[in-house]
Amino acid sequence: xxxxxxxxxxxxxxxxxxxxxxxxxxxxxxxxxxxxxxxxxxxxxxxxxxxxxxxxxxxxxxxxxxxxxxxxxxxxxxxxxxxxxxxxxxxxxxxxxxxxxxxxxxxxxxxxxxxxxxxxxxxxxxxxxxxxxxxxxxxxxxxxxxxxxxxxxxxxxxxxxxxxxxxxxxxxxxxxxxxxxxxxxxxxxxxxxxxxxxxxxxxxxxxxxxxxxxxxxxxxxxxxxxxxxxxxxxxxxxxxxxxxxxxxxxxxxxxxxxxxxxxxxxxxxxxxxxxxxxxxxxxxxxxxxxxxxxxxxxxxxxxxxxxxxxxxxxxxxxxxxxxxxxxxxxxxxxxxxxxxxxxxxxxxxxxxxxxxxxxxxxxxxxxxxxxxxxxxxxxxxxxxxxxxxxxxxxxxxxxxxxxxxxxxxxxxxxxxxxxxxxxxxxxxxxxxxxxxxxxxxxxx
Numbered sequence: 001x002x003x004x005x006x007x008x009x010x011x012x013x014x015x016x017x018x019x020x021x022x023x024x025x026x027x028x029x030x031x032x033x034x035x036x037x038x039x040x041x042x043x044x045x046x047x048x049x050x051x052x053x054x055x056x057x058x059x060x061x062x063x064x065x066x067x068x069x070x071x072x073x074x075x076x077x078x079x080x081x082x083x084x085x086x087x088x089x090x091x092x093x094x095x096x097x098x099x100x101x102x103x104x105x106x107x108x109x110x111x112x113x114x115x116x117x118x119x120x121x122x123x124x125x126x127x128x129x130x131x132x133x134x135x136x137x138x139x140x141x142x143x144x145x146x147x148x149x150x151x152x153x154x155x156x157x158x159x160x161x162x163x164x165x166x167x168x169x170x171x172x173x174x175x176x177x178x179x180x181x182x183x184x185x186x187x188x189x190x191x192x193x194x195x196x197x198x199x200x201x202x203x204x205x206x207x208x209x210x211x212x213x214x215x216x217x218x219x220x221x222x223x224x225x226x227x228x229x230x231x232x233x234x235x236x237x238x239x240x241x242x243x244x245x246x247x248x249x250x251x252x253x254x255x256x257x258x259x260x261x262x263x264x265x266x267x268x269x270x271x272x273x274x275x276x277x278x279x280x281x282x283x284x285x286x287x288x289x290x291x292x293x294x295x296x297x298x299x300x301x302x303x304x305x306x307x308x309x310x311x312x313x314x315x316x317x318x319x320x321x322x323x324x325x326x327x328x329x330x331x332x333x334x335x336x337x338x339x340x341x342x343x344x345x346x347x348x349x350x351x352x353x354x355x356x357x358x359x360x361x362x363x364x365x366x367x368x369x370x371x372x373x374x375x376x377x378x379x380x381x382x383x384x385x386x387x388x389x390x391x392x393x394x395x396x397x398x399x400x401x402x403x404x405x406x407x408x409x410x411x412x413x414x415x416x417x418x419x420x421x422x423x424x425x426x427x428x429x430x431x432x433x434x435x436x437x438x439x440x441x442x443x444x
Contacts, residue, residue: 272405272406
């Protein structure tokens with residue numbers, strides 16, 4: 001009942017429904033193209049080469065967040081957030097037209113290159129959406145609005161994964177029944193109906209983004225500001241200030257492990273559990289999205305008018321336990337290789353991840369001044385994507401060295417346990433930093 005009241009309160013804001021639907025659609029559009037490419041690679045290749053190609057696809061998504069961090073920070077601080085969202089939505093529509101054309105022509109590599117351009121528009125879209133939550137709902141609704149946004153993004157990931165994976169399998173079966181599948185281009189050429197779906201979603205997104213009202217914002221007035229040159233936005237400042245660095249480190253850990261799992265798990269499941277259906281693989285991965293949604297609900301439940309940092313250590317413990325459990329699921333005991341078992345573990349890791357991510361995201365926004373908020377998020381994205389890129393590089397190195405995917409999962413379990421323990425210890429001490437009696441930081 002309490003959650004229903006909170007939900008109604010958030011959605012009662014003028015334009016809130018359109019805002020949240022735009023967040024949902026953006027998640028589905030970004031995911032749809034990536035899922036199609038990854039499923040194509042999964043069907044055509046095995047083992048190390050499969051891991052490498054999937055890692056490259058994920059790396060293309062990360063690069064703009066790293067290389068464009070300065071202009072993103074500048075524009076995010078000096079441009080009204082609704083304007084940024086409108087421009088990004090139009091860019092998304094243009095790119096989905098190009099993607100559909102490449103699908104139709106059967107051009108896998110050009111379609112893969114479009115992943116980079118989609119990531120560029122997403123890199124500008126992300127700080128606009130996240131920083132506008134604080135402007136739109138105010139500080140007193142910061143934790144709740146972030147929790148709902150997280151749940152909606154996860155719902156978009158879940159629904160997008162199911163729709164595009166099932167659609168992929170259906171079109172792939174049609175191709176198989178007509179002729180032998182020889183290469184990636186042949187598979188790509190059958191996927192143009194999925195591209196039409198992306199176009200339709202992009203059109204609807206443009207319609208809704210113009211229904212998001214503009215709120216008064218404090219924008220950067222420094223014309224030569226590059227977004228990260230003021231002390232609060234500099235990368236070196238983030239490294240020195242534990243109030244920002246520790247939350248960013250926690251977010252970086254989560255996203256790095258997530259990227260490693262996305263690259264390694266399909267090969268792991270194919271080799272150790274005999275799972276060859278792309279829809280089943282994506283459904284297992286999507287079960288983490290169910291967990292993330294449940295976790296976001298729990299965070300909202302226990303964080304009304306507070307940023308409950310006591311949830312972060314619980315998230316670290318759950319994520320570490322899930323990874324260690326997953327490394328033992330290559331056992332020959334039949335029931336431990338069932339997809340439902342993998343899905344259950346991923347769901348638990350998803351719940352734990354929300355307990356980690358949602359409070360830390362809200363805490364970063366709480367710390368940042370409004371006129372620097374976009375740049376702070378851009379800088380945070382920079383560190384997170386550096387961590388993800390390093391993890392993908394490590395994944396590729398493992399594949400080139402012919403290490404089994406199981407060893408890669410074990411490495412991620414060790415990393416999460418060690419780094420996560422440091423983060424959990426630091427976060428529970430934040431109550432002393434802020435002079436509070438508990439790690440629940442009141443929003444005032």
